[in-house]
Amino acid sequence: MIPFVDLKAQYLSIKEEINTAVLKVLESTQFILGSEVTAFEQEFAQYCNADYSIALNTGTSALHLALLAANIGPGDEVITTPFTFVATVAAIVYTGATPVFVDIDPVSYTIDVTKIEQAITEKTKAILPVHLYGQPADMNPIMEIARRHGLTVIEDAAQAHRAEYKGQRVGSIGDIGCFSFYPGKNLGAYGEGGSVVTNNPEYAKTMRMLRDWGQESKYHHVLKGYNYRMDGVQGAILRVKLRYLDKWTEARRSLAAHYDELLANSSITTPTVMPYSYHVYHVYAVRTSQREKLQQQLNAQGVQTGIHYPIPVHLQAAYADLGYKPGDFPHSELAAREELSLPMYAELTTDQVHIIAETLQSILQGVSV
Numbered sequence: 265m266i267p268f269v270d271l272k273a274q275y276l277s278i279k280e281e282i283n284t285a286v287l288k289v290l291e292s293t294q295f296i297l298g299s300e301v302t303a304f305e306q307e308f309a310q311y312c313n314a315d316y317s318i319a320l321n322t323g324t325s326a327l328h329l330a331l332l333a334a335n336i337g338p339g340d341e342v343i344t345t346p347f348t349f350v351a352t353v354a355a356i357v358y359t360g361a362t363p364v365f366v367d368i369d370p371v372s373y374t375i376d377v378t379k380i381e382q383a384i385t386e387k388t389k390a391i392l393p394v395h396l397y398g399q400p401a402d403m404n405p406i407m408e409i410a411r412r413h414g415l416t417v418i419e420d421a422a423q424a425h426r427a428e429y430k431g432q433r434v435g436s437i438g439d440i441g442c443f444s445f446y447p448g449k450n451l452g453a454y455g456e457g458g459s460v461v462t463n464n465p466e467y468a469k470t471m472r473m474l475r476d477w478g479q480e481s482k483y484h485h486v487l488k489g490y491n492y493r494m495d496g497v498q499g500a501i502l503r504v505k506l507r508y509l510d511k512w513t514e515a516r517r518s519l520a521a522h523y524d525e526l527l528a529n530s531s532i533t534t535p536t537v538m539p540y541s542y543h544v545y546h547v548y549a550v551r552t553s554q555r556e557k558l559q560q561q562l563n564a565q566g567v568q569t570g571i572h573y574p575i576p577v578h579l580q581a582a583y584a585d586l587g588y589k590p591g592d593f594p595h596s597e598l599a600a601r602e603e604l605s606l607p608m609y610a611e612l613t614t615d616q617v618h619i620i621a622e623t624l625q626s627i628l629q630g631v632s633v
């Protein structure tokens with residue numbers, strides 16, 4: 265069986281370094297925040313080309329704090345796409361603000377920048393583009409529209425560590441960037457984790473306070489805060505793993521190039537890399553009108569796949585109160601029906617990619633291997 269992701273293979277490749285780093289934290293008893301987390305914050309900020317990074321417990325908390333720092337709350341509207349992981353939308357709702365959806369561009373899967381302006385009202389406070397699958401949204405027009413209308417831009421970079429838009433690392437292009445270190449992400453902790461990055465010292469100060477009960481100093485609570493702190497163990501693990509991220513990203517890109525080549529003459533559509541983007545392939549997403557059949561037969565022949573995501577957020581039961589209906593965002597709805605994610609992780613081998621591509625081709629031709 266070729267698994268969809270293989271976290272064990274990566275752990276085995278760096279086991280000694282990880283174990284040493286974890287034991288060091290246990291000995292130090294700096295279980296929450298502490299020197300490893302502080303060091304990780306500095307290294308991650310530098311990696312993202314940002315002035316500040318604040319380490320958190322999850323990527324969802326990163327989105328929540330970014331929105332709060334931008335002073336978003338009840339009565340405000342935040343523009344994003346419905347074709348994303350539910351957390352993007354949940355974080356907007358946590359603040360009391362209303363998510364306003366704009367459809368995706370069907371080629372890049374990121375927000376259709378030509379449709380943003382018609383969604384802006386006097387209540388709009390921010391645009392929240394999602395760098396879906398590891399491909400940056402089209403940031404220049406987004407920033408231009410935002411500046412013209414006085415809006416904050418918060419990047420959901422949870423799937424896009426190390427991705428670049430016109431040579432610039434994502435996360436530090438908008439006002440605040442949000443990352444997740446969920447284990448399966450391109451940079452994953454061994455538990456939950458997240459971070460915000462920003463160049464704005466005021467936002468940084470606010471988010472740093474909010475993650476730790478709104479304290480300015482111990483027991484002096486100047487803001488109504490949260491417990492969104494990162495564990496010391498996760499900081500230590502992420503420091504080790506950050507050193508491998510360039511190498512792992514290159515491996516993903518090389519595997520993607522193999523898939524592209526081997527699947528070029530098939531009836532499925534391979535991902536399009538936009539001219540502005542350095543794609544980091546959190547997900548290698550193909551499109552097919554025969555997804556159910558393909559997924560089932562691939563599984564039967566030992567290839568695990570995923571779907572990201574089968575239901576766009578505007579059609580999720582939990583968000584029915586937003587008042588959207590089928591047909592409102594046709595590109596998102598079609599992508600949700602046709603997208604299929606093939607195995608993708610740095611430790612996948614080119615031989616495995618060949619096997620996956622051949623299996624896929626033989627199924628498409630209606631021949632069994």
Ligand SMILES: *Cc1c(COP(=O)(O)O)cnc(C)c1O
Binds near residue numbers: 457458
């Ligand atoms: C993973 C993810 C999140 C949430 O991150 P968590 O660390 O799981 O809270 C948010 N947005 C997107 C696009 C994601 O993929």
